[in-house]
Amino acid sequence: MSAVKDISRILPKHLFWDVDPKKLDIQDDSDFIIPRALIATTAETFAKDIQLLEKLYSKIQIVKELQNTKERISNEVCKLVARRYHVKHFLRYP
Secondary structure, three states, X not given: OOOOOOHHHOOOHHHHOOOOHHHOOOOOOHHHHHHHHHOOOOOOOHHHHHHHHHOOXXXXXXXXXXXXXXXXXXXXXXXXXXXXXXXXXXXXXX
């Protein structure tokens, strides 16, 4: 994990269409950044998308934020994350 100040250098800018990525704090805004980075991922793009996040966050932090987010993360993304990190499957929607 690195001390990146501008997440748009790692994550695609279009994911943060409604905010200035330069104003986001990597640690303080992890509850916003992590779900947003995976909101549009698919099974085909997941490996690439999660690798970008792993440059900024630990697997523990990624899982924790996804388990607690109110963002519209699909159950499929939750399953992909759980499988990648060998944790118990969790779902956003029952």
